[in-house]
Amino acid sequence: MRRKNERLPVCKSEKFILSGETPFAVREAYEAARTELLRALAADGRKIVAVTSCSPSEGKSTNCLNLAVITAETGAKVLLVDCDMRKPVIHTLLHLDNKAGLSSFLGGIENDVSRAIDRNVRPNLDVMTSGPIPPNPAELISGAGTDDLLRYAAGHYDYVFIDTPPVSAVTDAFLMNTRIAGIIIVVREGSTRHEDIRECIAGAKMSNTRVLGFIKANCAVK
Ligand SMILES: Nc1ncnc2c1ncn2[C@@H]1O[C@H](COP(=O)(O)OP(=O)(O)OP(=O)(O)O)[C@@H](O)[C@H]1O
Ligand SMILES: [Mg+2]
Secondary structure, eight states, rough: OOOOTTSSOOOOOGSSSSSTTTTTTHHHHHHHHHHHHHHHHHHHHHOOOEEEESSSSHHHHHHHHHHHHHHHHTTTOOEEEEESSSSOOOOTTBBBBOOOSSSHHHHOOOOOOGGGGGEETTTTTEOOOOSSSSSSSSHHSSHHHHHHHHHHHHOOOOOEEEOOOTTTTTOOHTTTTSSEEEEEEEEETTOOOOHHHHHHHHHHTTTTOEOOOOEEEEEEOO
16 A cells, blocks of 8 residues: 655645534435435446536535545445546545556556555545546546456446546546446536536437436535
8 A cells, every 4th residue: 555645735625525524414415325326336237437527626526535435434345546637636635645546557657556556545445546647648548548447446346436527628437438337427506507417418428428316516515
């Protein structure tokens, strides 16, 4: 296991990550989302879920991380992958160093996938950070390495959560369509437009990606 980077400054977004201090109602909302999601996955058989949204800053990373945390709390073995190689934040939120991760594996710098994974970041939760930001993220995602990674993840974990960039910017979430059970779309109250949601669903349909559900992120919890 790689060591946590103790030198990273505390990040203000950390307060939205599930912890012992999270209000009961918020924890309960995530538990309800987990119940719905696990039910949908049980019917599907596949266990890899990508979390995306229509536009930037709608809460993908926060919700992807929280879904991974709340699912790991059931005792299931969970892997969280930061697949946003343009604006990665998972390592910052979890205070992990990011010298090796997804880009190192997909770029062929680290051939052993297990060496690009942080073990037991929380009980039952392993994390693959983004790795150093590469010049060609789309090329890396569409390469054969992604298939190898997802096959490895499906074989070693009960559930896998993938944080992705917004679909308005790139369609990384749709490129993994054959290996994942589907996507969860995060929408932000008062900000995400109906038109954008419709476009996102249309994009999912065109790529044969199943929309597993939506998470409504709001800003009431500050
Ligand atoms: N419940 C919440 N209430 C208020 N602010 C929140 C909440 N959840 C997340 N945020 C804040 O919203 C911002 C965007 O969150 P996050 O990084 O999860 O979004 P994102 O969709 O992954 O963004 P990006 O498109 O850059 O990847 C962050 O500053 C985060 O701290
Ligand atoms: Mg993000």
